[in-house]
Amino acid sequence: MTEAPIRFYQVGSFAVGNRLLPLEVRTVQAESDRSNAITSGHRACQGCGEALGARYALDAAMAATKGQMFAVNATGCLEVFSTPYPETSWRLPWLHSLFGNAPAVATGVAAALKAQGRDDIRVVAQGGDGGTVDIGFACLSGMFERNDDVLYICYDNEGYMNTGVQRSGATPPAARTMTTQAVGDDPGNVFGQGKDVPRIAMAHEIPYVATATVADLHDLEAKATKAMSMRGARYLHVLVPCPLGWGSESSATLAVARGATQSGLFPVFEAEGGEVTGVTPIRRQVPVEDYLSMQKRFAHLFSPRRRDDVIARVQAQADKNIRRYGLLEES
Amino acid sequence: MPVQIEGSQAVAAAVAACRPQVIGAYPISPQTHIVETLSRLVKSGELPGCEYVNVESEFAAMSVCIGASATGARSYTATASQGLLYMVEAVYNASGLGLPIVMTVANRAIGAPINIWNDHSDAMSQRDSGWLQLYAETNQEAADLHVQAFRIAEALSLPVMVCMDGFILTHAVEQVELPTLEQVEAFLPPFQPRQVLDVDDPVSIGAMVGPEAFTEVRYLAHDRQVQALDLIPQVALEYAAITGREAGGLVRPYRLDDAETAVIALGSALGTIKDVVDERRERGERIGVLGITSFRPFPLEAVRHALAGVMRFVVVEKAFSAGIGGIVDSHVRMAFRGHTVPPNYTVIAGLGGRPILKRSLHAMLEEAMADRLAPLTFLDLNHDLVDAELARQRADVRSGPMAENLLRDLGTVRSAPH
Numbered sequence: 001m002t003e004a005p006i007r008f009y010q011v012g013s014f015a016v017g018n019r020l021l022p023l024e025v026r027t028v029q030a031e032s033d034r035s036n037a038i039t040s041g042h043r044a045c046q047g048c049g050e051a052l053g054a055r056y057a058l059d060a061a062m063a064a065t066k067g068q069m070f071a072v073n074a075t076g077c078l079e080v081f082s083t084p085y086p087e088t089s090w091r092l093p094w095l096h097s098l099f100g101n102a103p104a105v106a107t108g109v110a111a112a113l114k115a116q117g118r119d120d121i122r123v124v125a126q127g128g129d130g131g132t133v134d135i136g137f138a139c140l141s142g143m144f145e146r147n148d149d150v151l152y153i154c155y156d157n158e159g160y161m162n163t164g165v166q167r168s169g170a171t172p173p174a175a176r177t178m179t180t181q182a183v184g185d186d187p188g189n190v191f192g193q194g195k196d197v198p199r200i201a202m203a204h205e206i207p208y209v210a211t212a213t214v215a216d217l218h219d220l221e222a223k224a225t226k227a228m229s230m231r232g233a234r235y236l237h238v239l240v241p242c243p244l245g246w247g248s249e250s251s252a253t254l255a256v257a258r259g260a261t262q263s264g265l266f267p268v269f270e271a272e273g274g275e276v277t278g279v280t281p282i283r284r285q286v287p288v289e290d291y292l293s294m295q296k297r298f299a300h301l302f303s304p305r306r307r308d309d310v311i312a313r314v315q316a317q318a319d320k321n322i323r324r325y326g327l328l329e330e331s
Numbered sequence: 332m333p334v335q336i337e338g339s340q341a342v343a344a345a346v347a348a349c350r351p352q353v354i355g356a357y358p359i360s361p362q363t364h365i366v367e368t369l370s371r372l373v374k375s376g377e378l379p380g381c382e383y384v385n386v387e388s389e390f391a392a393m394s395v396c397i398g399a400s401a402t403g404a405r406s407y408t409a410t411a412s413q414g415l416l417y418m419v420e421a422v423y424n425a426s427g428l429g430l431p432i433v434m435t436v437a438n439r440a441i442g443a444p445i446n447i448w449n450d451h452s453d454a455m456s457q458r459d460s461g462w463l464q465l466y467a468e469t470n471q472e473a474a475d476l477h478v479q480a481f482r483i484a485e486a487l488s489l490p491v492m493v494c495m496d497g498f499i500l501t502h503a504v505e506q507v508e509l510p511t512l513e514q515v516e517a518f519l520p521p522f523q524p525r526q527v528l529d530v531d532d533p534v535s536i537g538a539m540v541g542p543e544a545f546t547e548v549r550y551l552a553h554d555r556q557v558q559a560l561d562l563i564p565q566v567a568l569e570y571a572a573i574t575g576r577e578a579g580g581l582v583r584p585y586r587l588d589d590a591e592t593a594v595i596a597l598g599s600a601l602g603t604i605k606d607v608v609d610e611r612r613e614r615g616e617r618i619g620v621l622g623i624t625s626f627r628p629f630p631l632e633a634v635r636h637a638l639a640g641v642m643r644f645v646v647v648e649k650a651f652s653a654g655i656g657g658i659v660d661s662h663v664r665m666a667f668r669g670h671t672v673p674p675n676y677t678v679i680a681g682l683g684g685r686p687i688l689k690r691s692l693h694a695m696l697e698e699a700m701a702d703r704l705a706p707l708t709f710l711d712l713n714h715d716l717v718d719a720e721l722a723r724q725r726a727d728v729r730s731g732p733m734a735e736n737l738l739r740d741l742g743t744v745r746s747a748p749h
Contacts, residue, residue: 083538085541086544091533095398095528096535097394097421101420104395108353108397109399109402112400112403115380139390
């Protein structure tokens with residue numbers, strides 16, 4: 001098949017059609033014979049960021065390993081919507097054990113492969129933010145500390161969405177969940193110190209840490225591919241909006257994810273050996289208000305009484321991220 | 332050739348002879364010497380082809396074994412007490428997924444109050460976990476049971492717990508004949524996993540199962556345990572044929588043939604109990620012992636058969652269920668289902684490492700054989716002490732820390748009462 005290069009004009013969005021790209025920069029999903037780690041027909045909600053993120057990340061990892069890969073899954077939405085017995089959406093060897101032990105199970109898989117002398121087969125572990133930053137945190141840190149040969153992917157939808165939207169250690173301040181309700185003087189989640197797991201992962205000085213969002217799937221694929229080119233413990237933290245939990249439009253998942261990055265609230269960067277090696281700059285900074293107002297979980301900041309004080313605190317967080325990672329090129 | 336060796340080291344040597352490929356290691360007393368020894372064997376090259384993973388918790392240790400076993404690697408870990416409880420979620424998961432992991436439980440009491448000494452509370456708490464549970468009477472049997480455990484686990488695709496009394500066995504230096512590599516190779520075939528992660532034949536292990544099939548899955552788990560009732564004695568026979576040593580099986584009757592009274596127990600207490608029974612036999616009393624090696628599956632038929640002729644039985648237990656009494660005794664009575672249960676007594680003994688003394692057993696048996704023993708007896712219970720505390724609790728609703736009060740009454744601590 002011959003391909004004539006087609007010129008196109010960037011229109012201010014990353015949503016450039018894959019098939020319009022030159023061959024050499026086309027991604028896994030552009031190939032009709034792509035590996036398809038997770039098939040359609042699963043039971044994720046409409047507009048689920050996690051289903052999208054998992055498909056792109058795992059297909060990229062599958063392509064990078066030529067299909068020589070096992071997946072370990074924590075309990076959570078991804079596991080529940082993909083494997084209601086007797087159906088499964090997984091087209092690769094897949095193992096689910098518990099909510100809090102996916103990193104350790106993956107360690108066991110990697111150790112067994114090493115003992116069996118099968119260094120051609122690789123391991124990816126995956127879980128939501130609850131399974132990663134809360135209940136599975138000790139196992140994750142142990143896996144990092146030993147530098148086990150595992151890529152761990154956290155699909156961060158900022159809450160316990162599988163159990164009906166409760167807060168997790170990754171829920172942002174002021175967000176309304178069923179356990180941080182929009183009532184009282186300080187409605188929503190508290191302003192704490194936050195639990196910044198990508199930076200905690202960096203503190204372990206593992207070979208590779210990266211963040212990504214479903215708003216930039218090329219970037220997500222590239223990072224999953226790069227991670228699989230390395231050995232040792234690697235961590236990929238992917239922001240995956242949850243229309244149900246966030247109260248956003250099903251059709252707005254990518255727009256919401258883009259709002260998180262373009263406001264500075266979710267910095268997109270990569271780090272090797274504990275040092276930041278690259279950031280995705282903010283193209284056109286948006287005020288956090290634009291991002292917050294897209295989601296019902298922050299509706300109490302705008303009505304019945306506008307909470308400029310709280311919005312300002314959120315904006316300060318975004319500004320801090322922008323400074324810390326140099327997200328605005330001119331700044 | 333027999334060697335003088337500590338129980339933990341004997342177990343580590345037996346495990347090493349089984350050539351595990353992944354070991355999840357986390358320290359806890361009194362299990363620690365086992366993983367310490369295995370660490371040395373792996374590092375020195377005496378246990379080749381094994382990945383020894385130092386993990387951050389018992390929960391991770393069992394999780395590592397789950398991942399490794401699902402990848403087709405023979406997997407092993409060891410724990411005790413709080414550690415076993417900390418890994419419980421993964422313990423149930425390993426059996427639910429049908430992964431033939433072998434784990435040593437160096438039996439130890441569970442806190443609070445914290446207590447590092449031996450009883451069976453830890454393993455007994457896992458009686459419904461779907462794991463097989465084998466109890467060792469001696470260090471020789473502990474070593475032999477581990478080799479059998481891998482064989483049984485892998486034949487059934489179910490995990491097996493080998494229970495050995497903490498300190499009493501783990502830290503005792505005794506004469507043990509270690510299973511040789513040649514013997515183990517002849518006895519234990521390479522691990523052929525029933526289900527395994529394989530890029531050429533992808534499977535999803537650990538799917539979510541709803542009400543329409545969950546009961547069936549549970550039924551099959553029970554059926555697999557029942558199959559073990561045939562397999563365990565057969566494996567013991569094959570093991571004896573290769574090593575010349577009798578170990579394992581379901582139950583171990585001792586001088587029971589013409590016995591009117593049977594004493595039933597698990598683990599190392601059987602040694603003391605057999606001594607006491609020998610002494611009473613010399614006085615012409617018709618008394619015998621039934622050791623239970625396999626607590627899961629519980630050999631109802633073998634127990635009833637062994638106790639068919641007795642007029643009474645006494646179950647000596649190193650664990651109990653608060654609010655009801657003995658754990659093992661309810662199993663033994665269940666063995667008589669459809670038959671008349673003879674008079675029986677539950678004796679709770681050896682909790683938290685309290686020695687089970689011969690003179691106490693003699694006194695207890697005097698009462699039992701005169702059918703004067705209380706149905707539920709705590710051996711060597713200091714009645715003055717508990718009565719004083721109970722009176723204090725009645726007199727003053729806020730009596731202060733119970734354990735501290737008891738120690739003050741014993742003169743162990745001298746602080747003023749609360």
